[in-house]
Amino acid sequence: KNEVEQSPQNLTAQEGEFITINCSYSVGISALHWLQQHPGGGIVSLFMLSSGKKKHGRLIATINIQEKHSSLHITASHPRDSAVYICAVKGYGGSQGNLIFGKGTKLSVKP
Amino acid sequence: NAGVTQTPKFQVLKTGQSMTLQCAQDMNHEYMSWYRQDPGMGLRLIHYSVGAGITDQGEVPNGYNVSRSTTEDFPLRLLSAAPSQTSVYFCASSTWGEKYGYTFGSGTRLTVV
Numbered sequence: 001k002n003e004v005e006q007s008p009q010n011l012t013a014q015e016g017e018f019i020t021i022n023c024s025y026s027v028g029i030s031a032l033h034w035l036q037q038h039p040g041g042g043i044v045s046l047f048m049l050s051s052g053k054k055k056h057g058r059l060i061a062t063i064n065i066q067e068k069h070s071s072l073h074i075t076a077s078h079p080r081d082s083a084v085y086i087c088a089v090k091g092y093g094g095s096q097g098n099l100i101f102g103k104g105t106k107l108s109v110k111p
Numbered sequence: 112n113a114g115v116t117q118t119p120k121f122q123v124l125k126t127g128q129s130m131t132l133q134c135a136q137d138m139n140h141e142y143m144s145w146y147r148q149d150p151g152m153g154l155r156l157i158h159y160s161v162g163a164g165i166t167d168q169g170e171v172p173n174g175y176n177v178s179r180s181t182t183e184d185f186p187l188r189l190l191s192a193a194p195s196q197t198s199v200y201f202c203a204s205s206t207w208g209e210k211y212g213y214t215f216g217s218g219t220r221l222t223v224v
Contacts, residue, residue: 004153033212041220043201045212086153098144098169099213101153 003027006087006102013109019074021105023087026068033099034061034072035086043086046072077109113137117202117216124192124223132187132219134202140214142205143185147171147198148218154201160185192223 007022023032034046047054047061049070054061058077063070074081087102118133136143144159156169160179174196176188185204189196202216 002153035213035215041199041218043203043215043218045214048212088154098156098159099154101146101155103151103153 002102003100004087004089004102006085006105008105009103010106011108013077013107015078015109015111017077017109019077019081019107019109021072021085021087021107023070023072023102024068025070025087025089025100027089027091027100029065029068029089030092031090032063032070033088033090034070035088037084037086037104039083046085074107079109079111082108115202115204115214115216117200117219119219120217122219122221124189124221126192126194126223128192130189130192132189132200132202132221134185134187134216135183136185136204136214137183138204138206138214139182140204140206141182143179144169144203145175145177145185145187146201146203147196148201149198157187157200189221194223197221197223 003026005024032049035043036046037043049063058075060073084104084106086104088099090099115136141162145157146154148154155171157175158177160166163179163182166177166179179185200219203213205213
C-alpha cells in the first residue's frame with residue numbers, strides 16, 4: 001500500500017469550475033506539501049502545511065491531521081491551472097525527515 | 112537569485128558510460144536532495160544531504176553516488192549507466208526548517224541506450 005494516495009488520478013474540468021484534489025497518507029507527519037508540475041516539467045512548491053488551512057490567490061489547501069487527509073482546492077479554475085498536482089509528506093527526523101510523494105493528479109482545464 | 116540550477120537538461124548515454132548531473136543552489140540551503148521520476152510512479156529519493164560533508168542514501172540509491180563538498184553544490188554521479196536509469200532527475204533544496212518549502216531544479220531527462 002502506498003504511504004501517500006492521491007485522488008483522482010486524472011481530472012478534467014471546464015473553465016470556472018471549483019476543483020478539489022485529495023491526499024491521504026498513512027504515516028505520522030511533520031508537514032505536508034503541495035507541489036505543481038507544469039506541462040514543461042518544472043516543479044514548484046505551492047504550500048507547506050502542518051495544520052489548518054492556507055490560501056494563496058485562487059488556491060486553498062487544508063489538512064486534517066487526525067484523519068490524515070489533505071485537500072487542495074482551486075476556485076474559478078483556468079486553463080493555465082492545467083498541470084500535475086503532487087502531494088508529499090515529511091516524517092520526523094533522520095531518513096524519515098525526507099519527503100514521500102504521491103503519484104500526482106493530472107488536471108486539465110478546458111476553456 | 113538563480114535558485115536551483117540543474118545541468119544538463121537532456122542527456123543520452125550508452126550502457127556502461129558514466130556521467131555527472133550537476134546541481135547548484137545559491138540560497139544557502141542546508142538540505143539538498145536528488146529524485147528520479149518515472150511514469151506512473153511518484154518522485155523517489157535517491158540521495159540527500161543535510162549539509163556540507165554529510166550525505167545519506169534515500170529509497171533508490173543503487174548505481175548512484177553523491178558528494179557535498181560545499182553548501183552550494185550537490186552533484187549526482189552515475190557510475191555505469193544502465194537502461195533502468197532512464198528517467199527524469201530532479202534536484203531540490205530547502206532550509207532545514209523548510210519554512211519556504213522546497214525549490215526544485217528544472218530537471219534532467221536522461222536516456223540510457
